[in-house]
Amino acid sequence: MTRVGGQGGSPAAPRAVDVARLAGVSQKTVSRVFNAERYVSDDVRRRVLGAAEELGYRMNSAARALASGRTRSIGVVTLGTALYGPASLLIGIERAARDAGYALRVVNTLEGDRGGVAGAVESLLEQGVDGIVVSEPIDESDEGSVSLSVDVPVLVLGAPATFGGPRAVTAGVGAESLARAATEHLLDLGHVTVHHLAGPQRWFAARDRLGGWRAALSARGRLQPPVLEGDWSAASGYAAGRELASAGDVTAVFAANDDMAIGLIRALTEAGLRVPDDVSVVGFDDIPVSAYVTPPLTTMRQPFDAVAHEGLRLLVQAIEKPDAEPAPANDPPVELVVRASTAPPVARTTPARGRRSASRSNGSAHAPPAGNGPPATD
Amino acid sequence: MTRVGGQGGSPAAPRAVDVARLAGVSQKTVSRVFNAERYVSDDVRRRVLGAAEELGYRMNSAARALASGRTRSIGVVTLGTALYGPASLLIGIERAARDAGYALRVVNTLEGDRGGVAGAVESLLEQGVDGIVVSEPIDESDEGSVSLSVDVPVLVLGAPATFGGPRAVTAGVGAESLARAATEHLLDLGHVTVHHLAGPQRWFAARDRLGGWRAALSARGRLQPPVLEGDWSAASGYAAGRELASAGDVTAVFAANDDMAIGLIRALTEAGLRVPDDVSVVGFDDIPVSAYVTPPLTTMRQPFDAVAHEGLRLLVQAIEKPDAEPAPANDPPVELVVRASTAPPVARTTPARGRRSASRSNGSAHAPPAGNGPPATD
DNA sequence: CGCAGTCATGACAGCGCAGTCATACGGGAC
């Protein structure tokens, strides 16, 4: 384990002492410069930076972590899916973390991976992260809701803070109130009731949306049709759409995300039902294509980026000022984007041929000729 | 900096020596057990593991990294977008890395961030990763193509290996041949030529697709209509669609990704053109909703997961056996998914009213009428 | 029986930093 000098392969990476020697200062002073500590004269700082540049010096973060007990990194537990929501959150988290001077370590938990979150958290702790973000966890436990208990600060996104242990923080708008607003939009249009195509109920986000839908209907004393459950995919939305189409009495559906809404609309369309003339559909998330599908989708936009930033602000505060009060989260703004997939219900006098609703904003909502061959399943 | 015993906050985390003491062995033996080294008796192993469990011992990976010179982690440079391709690759990379025993550190480069990749790589090197994955880099440099030069192994995904320096490896099917196959599918259907809606040309992936389209047309001596350039978004596809609709002589379009294809179809539909009767559209990626939009999209599926796994295999080999030959990549399979957005052209005798093409059934890879170009297994 | 080889374990040093403390210098306040 001797440092090989110049010969053989690349020369050993320069260390702080090497920089110190070249700059004519002590190793400790180099450390001071690189940590932007106080009490370093401008002259010395310049010499050190110059020497570092000359040698191509890079700090060894493992050594720093060992000596300081902090890694300046944040671990993220996220689901191994390319779904728009989790992916957007991850991006927002990375950016916010970097802005705060933290590196990111990522562990995925695959759905169906029992004890996935706990295992992922364990592996992050082993890596010595200073804080942990649990993004959109799913509840795989049999014994009801689990709760992590770790010593580092935890931020939970898309689930109750208690999921992350007693001292965890959370951020984001309650999905429940958003779901409620989406449902109310349909009721306000005059629909007698609203069907719900729910997400997988092991997801907290899916439960919240279901709850919001229930709340909206209850509040107006409307009856709650049976709930369909999908898996967030357009394919599952399509399957649900076929069921709903055969049910026959459906005029409005609130889908728990846009992908399912798109599959749903496809199935309805194939069954000869027109959206929104016969059935109104509201999605959730406002994924980028939602404005361009046929018909353009009315949906609840989620402020993923704002949520990630707000959450990270809280997490970093918990890391750096453990004693300060956990400043209450500023709820980011949310927005129901009304496009062309929702309209007032049409009296079903004529079997399947309602009056066209007044043309709505941008989308000349052409109903495509029904009966295009069903798409490949999955 | 004394270790505080039990009182005040949580007790200090147990170290290997603590475990060793409890198990009645030396600290080095604990290290051996946790590294699964040879020459540890079963009895000792059990005692050590028991003691570790009892104390809740977790290895300190910073110390391990410092002592061993390896972090057992891989850094990923990826673009800060929720696009399906990059997101899917990231997931595949994480999974493959974990399977190989590596943790993942992620740095995003925002588009428009000059020198973004180089800066991101620098920050990863500082974190001491054992290898680096550069996923779908974009070329922000003014001076032509850049090339990293780092000491750790590099895997480049979605760009020429040379982008990652002289010894970098790469994996994945050449996007060029895929794009060529997509274009040929349209030509085989009988279209005289094919328009191209390209991705942003700073992306290598976008350039490759453009190149493949060019190659397909050149090979058959067809004229190359002017290229439209989008930014991968459905919105940009929509804008391009409006232009194409007004051009009037378009019968087939190859869009560089599915989102743009969806926006494109929307614009064409609004302009009164029918897809595929008047205009055929092929996308690229096969994002999950593509099968459920109207019409279901013919598209080139990309085997993201296979590419990530194959790439990581190569990277891990380069890390662990630097001398072994960089085994040539096994090109993963690719697949043109024919759905309902493509059809033979219809003679434009009557202004805008073609005969409906024979109904195409459910769409999984049907051999389309004319000599179907083989799905380019590169 | 003796010796080499394999297996099992421990002692010790050092990875490259940051923390702590000591030191030295300089400029007011008195």
Next chain:
DNA sequence: GTCCCGTATGACTGCGCTGTCATGACTGCG
């Protein structure tokens, strides 16, 4: 002039692990 405090720097040490080497115990074989 002296004291004190703010500034600037260095010496030394230790973070918790792994690498190397030394040391026994045990095996098998001539």
